[in-house]
Amino acid sequence: MSTLHSEKAKAFLQDEAYSQWHDNTFWSVRTKRDTMARGLPEWEQLREKASAIKRHTVTHLDEYLDQFATNAEKNGVIVHWAADAAEFNETVYGILKEHGVRKMVKSKSMLTEECEMNPYLEARGIEVVETDLGERIIQLKGQKPSHIVMPAIHLNHDDVGELFEEKGISDEKGNHDPTYLTYRARLSLRNEFLTADAGMTGANFGIAATGDIVVCTNEGNADMSTSCPKLHIAAIGLEKVIPDYECLAVFQRMLCRAGTGQPTTTYTSHFRKARAKDAEMHIILVDNGRSDWVGNPDHWEVLKCIRCGSCMNTCPVYRRSGGYSYSYFIPGPVGINLGMLRNPREHSGNVSACTLCLSCQSVCPVKIDLGDQVYKWRQELRALGAANKGKKALCDAMSLMFGSSGLYRTATAVSPLLNILPHGLVHSGVNPWAEGHEMMEFPKKPFHSIFKDLEKE
Amino acid sequence: MSKKEDILARYRAHVRERFDRPVLDDIQAITYPDPLAQFVRMSQTVGGRVVEAEGNINDLIRKLFPEAKEIASNLPEITIATRNPDTVESARALNGTDVGVIRGCFGVAENGCIWIPQTMKEKAVCFISENLVILLPKDRIVNNMHEAYRQVEFHDYGYGTFISGPSKTADIAQVLVMGAQAARSVTVVLV
Ligand code: SF4
Secondary structure, three states, X not given: OOOHHHHHHHHHHHOHHHHHHXXXXXXXXXXXXXXXXXXXXXXXXXXXXXXXXXXXXXXXXXXXXXXXXXXXHHOXXXXXXXXXXXXXXXXXXXXXXXXXXXEEEEOOOHHHHHOOHHHHHHOOOOEEEEOOHHHHHHHHHOOOOOOOOOOOOOOOHHHHHHHHHHOOOOOOOOOOOHHHHHHHHXXXXXXXXXXXXXXXXXXXXXXXXXXXXXXXXXXXXHHHHHHOOOEEEEXXXXXXXXXXXXXXXXXXXXXXXXXXXXXXXXXXEEEOOOOOOOOEEEEEEEOOOHHHHOOOXXXXXXXXXXXXXXXXXXXXXXXXHOHHHOOOOOOHHHHHHHHHHHOHHHXXXXXXXXXXXXXXXXHOOOOOOXXXXXXXXXXXXXXXXXXXXXXXXXXXXXXXXHHOHHHHHHHHHHOHHHHHOOHHHHOOOOOHHHOOOOOOOOOOOOHHHHHHHHHHO | OOHHHHHHHHHHHHOOOOOOOOOOOOOOOOXXXXXXXXXXXXXXXXXXXXXXXXXXXXXHHHHHOOOOOOEEOOOOOOOOOOEOOOOOOOHHHHOOOOEEEEEOOOEEOOOOOEEEEOOOOOXXXXXXOOEEEEEEOXXXXXXXXXXXXXXXXXXXXXXXXXXXXXXXXXXXXXXXXXXXXXXXXXXXXXX
């Protein structure tokens, strides 16, 4: 009766020390976010504005995309459009092939994860080197990110130390000090930056008024990736385009404060033109479902997301189950919703990974009603044919009972009998609400009879 | 139809209610009684160092980095430079730079950001150098990013970046380490 998520969460919780550390780590990031938010008296006003800008932009994308592409082209940038993941991958490969690229360095991009670009290119003989330290670690480990901002959060320093020894990145055996390991990764990546033929970045924002793409990093890896090679390819989802700098200021101020609790990322880089006269800059605008999702009356607002990660950091279920418990590659509250937009049959198991505490929507910088949307998805499960069969049968029985006063009275009159039923029977697995916690004790006398007695007195 | 038209047509067929652009000039953004003092505080918070210019700038850099051998800059006043990002053969030739010296346009008090439009042929100097020195006019500090984005200007090179402190990462076990892929230290010299 358990969902895939709850089964995986169970496995995650086996390692008690680690799961406790995971929970505490993300809670401390959430606390840092609170400190940042409280440091700005205008924080809630910014959230209102950020939400309103995104509502406006996401519902005027045709105009802004056209403006963005026109301005980028005026700057000499070559703009491509990709309807889906396959077209995106083909486009990237086409550009790389034309330039005879064998190795490409790349800064973090969730869009390339979404399109599964790395395996596609590697199968065609192109080496792709991730340059965000966290992404590099999981690439070497052959894993996927477990958080959108902190992709290697599921590994500790010993895991990374051993990995670096195995891959020949560090040479002092047993030295697993994060400062040392970071330094060794720096040396190894420096070599990659200097020998790559192309650099790829994602984009946090595309600016319609100027044609810039804006990339925010702490490591400077997007800038390093594009400083030496003569070819820069930027991958950007349609919804990342915003009108102008006046709007950008709002998001720049919020992205990092909300996501990691820093006042800003170290680098907020604007790429407007190719690096040199003999260099090329390409932008690939990717749809891959977005132009459909905008038509979903209940769920289109998920397109407002700026991928800050703060809904994951605060989520009690994410904190205690980890990114790998979710079936979609983006975990946490926003991942549940994006997964359902992508493929509800495949990802419906995730909608149970929510307590409806709504902490996510109280921190989301663009005010997406993430928890409410999860609730709505649950109501839609039946129509999607994805409802949990056991819970559905019990719910049907309950609605029958609560819908008829006679049945309800009989049920409450006999409910104390449950108290004396053997534990094993109540927790037999037929009753999903008794999993992982004790059942309530039913009162001897139901409330409506107590109330009647009181009235008589 | 082109791919662009296909995608835009699909979007237009699906988009429902269209929302208006909100008014943004009523944002009550934070300001500081002493923006420079706040800028200095924030620069230190993000791991940077701030010093006041005194005497000859070359002597100051020597004093700050006594071990430095390779110094890269295209600024005319940096006479101790051993490399020039305008004339190096390629960006790769800037690898191994101990100190890069560049000029910033203005600083932002709320987060220690400094606007650096590309003014050199190889922007690599801003990232590849082990230590970065940014010369910043101290009378050019704005309060917040709203004010900052009203002043952002580019040169002919189509690149510009806000830098706030040294390159950093916490990707290994959430331990903060300065010096991920770009400059390991940032020193702001107020001029
Ligand atoms: S949904 Fe909101 S909180 Fe979650 S990642 Fe997106 S912007 Fe951040």
